[in-house]
Amino acid sequence: MDGIHDMGGMHGFGKIEREENEPLFHADWEARAFGLSLQAADGIGFVDDHLRANIERIPAAKYLRSSYYELWMQSLESIAIEKGVLTQQEIEARIATLSEGGRAEGGSDLSLDEMDEAIAGGASTKRPDVVVAAGFKSGDKVRVKNDHPRHHTRATRYCRGRLGEVIADHGVFVFPDSNSEWQGENPEHCYTVMFAAEELWGEAGTQGDSVTVDLWESYLEHG
Numbered sequence: 611m612d613g614i615h616d617m618g619g620m621h622g623f624g625k626i627e628r629e630e631n632e633p634l635f636h637a638d639w640e641a642r643a644f645g646l647s648l649q650a651a652d653g654i655g656f657v658d659d660h661l662r663a664n665i666e667r668i669p670a671a672k673y674l675r676s677s678y679y680e681l682w683m684q685s686l687e688s689i690a691i692e693k694g695v696l697t698q699q700e701i702e703a704r705i706a707t708l709s710e711g712g713r714a715e716g717g718s719d720l721s722l723d724e725m726d727e728a729i730a731g732g733a734s735t736k737r738p739d740v741v742v743a744a745g746f747k748s749g750d751k752v753r754v755k756n757d758h759p760r761h762h763t764r765a766t767r768y769c770r771g772r773l774g775e776v777i778a779d780h781g782v783f784v785f786p787d788s789n790s791e792w793q794g795e796n797p798e799h800c801y802t803v804m805f806a807a808e809e810l811w812g813e814a815g816t817q818g819d820s821v822t823v824d825l826w827e828s829y830l831e832h833g
Contacts, residue, residue: 611663612758612767614670619768619810643679647686656689658733663762663790664688735784737797742782744799744827750776751833752803754825762790765829769821772809773833777822778802785826798827 617623635641651657664685668676676684690696696704746752756771757763764786778801785796804822807815 611666611760611762613666614673615666616767618766640679643683647682650686650690654689654693654695656693657735657784657789659735659762659784659786659790660689660792661685662786664692666762735786735789735795736780737782737784737795740782740797742798744779746776746779746799746801746827746830746832748776748778752776752801752830753833754803754829755831757829759787761787763787763829765825766823768810769803769805769823769825772805774803774805774809774823776801777804780824783826785828787826787828800824800826801830803830 635644647661651661661682662685665673665681667688668681668684672684673681687696687698687701690701691698751773752775753773754765754769754771757765758770780800780802782797783800785798788794788796801824802822803825804820807819807821808817809815810821
């Protein structure tokens with residue numbers, strides 16, 4: 611899906627400022643939001659692909675006004691409604707309960723140790739036991755298909771239609787495009803592709819610089 615979330619290479623958003631010694635969470639509510647997402651993912655049965663897909667559906671103006679974990683919570687609410695777990699009215703009632711200092715019915719504790727373990731473990735969708743033939747190998751010249759799907763995709767706009775070189779095959783992973791639409795995992799190979807900066811940015815690209823992007827096989831064709 612093409613939208614405001616796909617900001618790579620876009621102008622007008624200023625320099626990225628790095629925060630020295632940045633904390634894991636900037637406020638207590640962010641930690642609670644993270645813990646809630648972990649519990650909801652297990653209870654509802656969604657993964658990162660579904661979370662991202664719903665974030666991408668947030669209107670542009672609202673997206674730009676929202677912080678990182680605010681986007682998570684908006685996406686989580688959408689998934690809960692979509693899967694019939696909660697209604698909008700029930701969500702609003704629970705928010706009202708929390709604002710009064712109470713606790714929503716069915717809430718449970720998630721310890722900091724459990725959160726640390728979840729963060730350290732990550733949420734890889736690699737499928738090492740699935741055997742799928744690789745269509746490309748290191749050294750192959752490939753071009754990213756210039757597709758513009760109306761669903762979630764991990765093929766960023768700035769590399770579509772561009773020529774690059776496969777430098778690594780990471781194995782077989784869940785295909786995010788189909789998985790985010792609840793249409794099956796359809797696992798396939800994911801590659802690191804290297805692009806010359808000039809290939810991506812034209813005259814604005816610095817000669818000798820390169821950019822690497824991890825791309826699923828369905829995004830690529832032989833160059």
